[in-house]
Amino acid sequence: MNTEKLIEEISLTAREAGQIMLEAEDIRHTIKAKSGHANFVTAYDERVQEFLFDRLQKILPGAHFVGEEEGAEVFKPEYEKGYTFCIDPIDGTSNFLTGYRPSVISLALFLDGKNHVSVVYEPYHDLMFTAARGEGAFLNGKKLESSREPLARSLVSFGTSPYDPELMDRSFELCRKILPQCIDLRRSGSAVWDICQVAMGVTGMFFECRLRLWDFAAAALIVEEAGGRITDMEGQPLTMRGPSSVLCVSAGVAGEIRRF
């Protein structure tokens, strides 16, 4: 299947999955706790993931799946060949269950172990982010470009790594360091959304001390295709094989910040 057709089919599936989020009712009553502090899963996270697995399997029969609600955190050796989807059915679950926004569906498609196509969908405002390697990133069909502003004239967002409390001091140390250098800090509750905000040119930087692969796999290609840069906090390329710290910067901030 050619890339354009793939993006069209995956986007269609994401929009349908978004409908499950839009129609969700009584979300708090469907919560189950996972391991770690305040790590919840709702019946809707599972429902969206099941729907995506089922539909995407029909688009690319034989593709492998890495999904948050599957539990496997790492890319297995057999995923190095052929197609693999890496899925976060709902990124921003704590937003979703409390009614805070945003929450998004995140779909990364790897081909032979490399990011190939990404689709991120925010259903509340019908925002469809798409990207294909070497072919640019788009929001509802409009090309995305990261900001050229310096850090001093940029907003910076960060994540608190809420499921890894041992990283709390480190996260807030970094906030203290960066706040005087930028306009102000933001915390959205969805890492996928935060990285897409850098791609859109809305923010100049995003950082989080620890994320899982499905939290950044799709958005990483989107921000790179929009001219931004995404690495771990040491400035090393993301391995795209498992959990990592993440530092994402716009084209404008890239010259100023290499690592944390």
Ligand code: IPD
């Ligand atoms: C979480 C969100 C949050 C980030 C956490 C992620 P979830 O994903 O992206 O912004 O701070 O590190 O785990 O649990 O809502 O899918």
Ligand code: CA
């Ligand atoms: Ca997530």
Ligand code: CA
């Ligand atoms: Ca999730």
